[in-house]
Amino acid sequence: MKFEDQIVLVTGGNRGLGAQIVRSFAREGAKVVINFYQNKTQAEALVTELNTHDEKQVIALQGDIRDREAMRELFEQARRAFGVPITTIVNNALVNFKFDPVNRQNAENITWEDFLGQLEGAIQGSLNTIQAGLKDMKEARFGRIINIGTNLVQNPVVPYHDYNTAKSALLSFTRNMAKELGVFGINVNMVSGGLLQTTDASSATSEDVFKMIAQNTPLGKVTTPAEVADTVLYFASPWSRGVTGQNIMVDGGLVMN
Template sequence: MIDLRGRRAVVTGGSRGIGAAVVRALAACGADVLVGYRARGEDADAVAADARSVGVRAESCSADLSTRDGVRGLFARAREALGGVDILVANAGVWPSEDVPVERLDDERWLRTMRENVDSMFYCAREAARVMGDGGRIVMISSTAGQRGEAFHADYAASKGAMISFVKSLAVELGPRGITVNSVAPGWVDTEMTADAMASGGRERIAATIPVGRVASPDDIAFPVVCLCAPQARHVTGEILNVNGGSVLCG
């Protein structure tokens, strides 16, 4: 039912994990895709090749999304390679894995988390709003942490909480143009980013806290992202779609 042929998407953080799964899912629905990445060029190229294998246009582009110029360069490449932008999936971000209480949370970690998760979100959304035509789609990857907090990761939770408020604000601004703005909020996902937490029995302990009893795969997150990009989702905007096995409902 989801036909995205003729639609042009930018996916940030597309070289691995959730971003790579989103690229492949968008391509499977017919969208052309620009795979944004920071440093993992070979991985990004491989993801783009996977997308091209199903008959769509796909390229990769390195960019530092924490800077205005980096984001401008990414979108310029999208216009050059794809002819424009209809969809933005803002997936790039960091999750500092070390547990740190607020009294020991140093300026460097706080500022890095805000640069990578908040500044990049703002720059990407602003550029998308400038270049995207009417009827576009913006989907941002937030987190359960942005809704209920996360002890010892207050920087990360604050950054994702900011994203949630930003999504709701932007949805109202862009609604008259038919551009929808939504967020998908995963809980634990089996990716390279969470590998340390999953090790040494961590996966089993985490799964036991999730009502459905399992940790999500990247494909579990990609599916609702693509649904929000579909033409049929034109009346869904400003929403935070929880894709976390019910864990956000638990204490």
């Protein structure tokens, strides 16, 4: 399906990497739903920025990804707004987490509740969006689901125990969904970036850390949100129709697998 025929949901699409993913899909002509949880002003500003030619190309809808009924309602609102159901889901939202290597929870003080919080955001949130859109995707015999991971799963250079573990689970979740849903024409993949320069979540990271990453990366620079966003587009494009259950690293070659 061409981009201009797709209705794309980007969870956490009001800021950081999510906002850049929204911009990339809008640039290619897709209709986009920005899902936000709290910052309505930020989401509406992005809608205003992008709706320069088509007033309804981009819309913003509030909803907590951890709330199953909220996601079902969001999908219905999107259908009413565009006249057709969501075709493409980007599970990007990051719940209550900052990449702060100094003040992170370490092995002695991290709690099970910390793990649960990240698992709820990564797994429960992704499950809720997929289940909300699954009936329509099956009927259309088409669907694209892209989950946002991290290269810290393969190489936990900073042991963010709760975040890294949740993203590890998301990789398994991605592959299991890909196995079951492929027969319905639904492709499920993951895009895993490195530490991005700079998003809200990475704002606590020092310049020294970014410099170290650049020095140890084959491309000699820190990955940007725009570079990750364009790789997300690949998994939604017609060129990826034969690809599912895969995890692409977008980190300048820092992690190779």
